[in-house]
Amino acid sequence: MRSINPRDYYHPQDQKALWELQQIPGFSAALKAFMKMFSENMIRGINMSNKVQIGPRQLPELYALLPPICEVLGIREPEFYLELDPAANAYTMGDSIISITVTSGLVDLMNEKQISAVLAHECGHIACRHVLYQTMASMLLSAGANILGGNLITSGLQLAFFHWQRCSEFSCDRAAAIYMDGSETVAQVMALLASGSREMAERLDMELYMxxxxxxxxxxxxxNWNKMLQYYALMSQNHPFLSVRALEIKEWCSSPVFKNIMDFKYEREPAKILEKNLCPACGKPVEGDWGFCRHCGNKLH
Structure with a gap:
């Protein structure tokens, strides 16, 4: 299985919104101020002190979902954390030391395939090099007025950040669809986040949702009036509306671009035969063409 270059799925709105953000007066000053105060050690310290780090021996069934995603998207494996929060959420922060955090609410709400789609989305942020700006946006928009002075983070810059964050989500939904081989699970994730109930979600009619x-x-x-009202409702949000994302990814997965990416992804080398077809780490049966053990996450080839 080949790794996919993010240039192949980078959403054009993502690229355009980032360029527009960088042209906003005050962006350079905000970036310089952020880099002066930014410390990855602060983020990492919070992660280590107040969350559970997931790894091969800590919640291995959850950890095992991550390495194959990193292989397909061609990224280094980030640190992986679980935190207590009833709201279903996942987020990625850092720069040279990148971490993905999933909440207890998300793990309780979703099944294994759906969690994989969420992790692939977060890994898409890493592959598309969103993470530094995402971290900057998260820290500046939440605390910028107090830390950097109210005049530095202007309303125009805030709205531009929010707009870029929304557009960046489309690129990462594509990354998730690439890993999941289609839009079905990604759209299910949107419906789950909209409904908030695993019990109800199992009875949701996805055709009706689409x-x-x-x-x-x-x-x-x-x-135009409807458009204006909806933009007003959205302009201070950092994610697009869920049904919009579901429809967007469904349509993209019907495009020739997606088919070409899938053809490239599955142009495999001849499968290697593992001794006794058992994972050397956990001893469980594996298939010859697996890059990672799907039971424990151990690299096989």
């Missing part, structure tokens, strides 16, 4: 997404798009296209 039809709802199409109806919302028609509603937006119906008038």
């Amino acid at each position: 039809r709802q997404a199409e109806e919302y798009r028609d509603f937006m296209d119906d008038s």
Whole structure:
């Protein structure tokens, strides 16, 4: 299985919004101020002191989901943490020391495939080199007025940051779809986040949910007034609306671009035969073409 270059799935709105963000007056000053105060040791200290680090021996069934994703997306394995929070969420922070955190609410809400899709999305942020700016946005927009002075983080810069963050999510949804071989699980994640109930989600009709997404798009296209009202509701959010993301990824996965990426991904070398077809780390049966043991995450080749 080949690693995928992020240039192949980078969303054009992501690239455009980042360029526009960098042109906003005050961006350079905010970046310089952020780099002066930014310390990865602060983030890492919080992670180590107040979360559970996931690894081959700590929650190995959860850890095992991560290495194959990193292989497909061509990134180094980040640190991986679980934190107590009933809200279903995952986020990535850092620069040279990057960490992914998932919340207890997300793990309780989703099944293994859906958690894999979320992790692939977060790894997409790493592959697309979003993480430093995402960390900057998270820290400056939450505490910038107090730390850096109210005049530095202008309203225009705030809105530009939010706009870029929303656009960056589309690139990472594509990364998740590439790893999951299609849009189905990614769209299920959106429906789960919208409903907030694992029990209800198991009874959700995804065809109806996608039809709802199409109806919302028609509603937006119906008038400029509707567009303005929806933009007003969205402009201070750092994620696009969930049904919009579900429809966007479904349509992209029907495109020739996605098919070409899948063809490239699965142009495999002849499978190597492992001795007795057992993982040398955990001893469980594996397939010859697995790059990582899907039971414990151990690298096989």
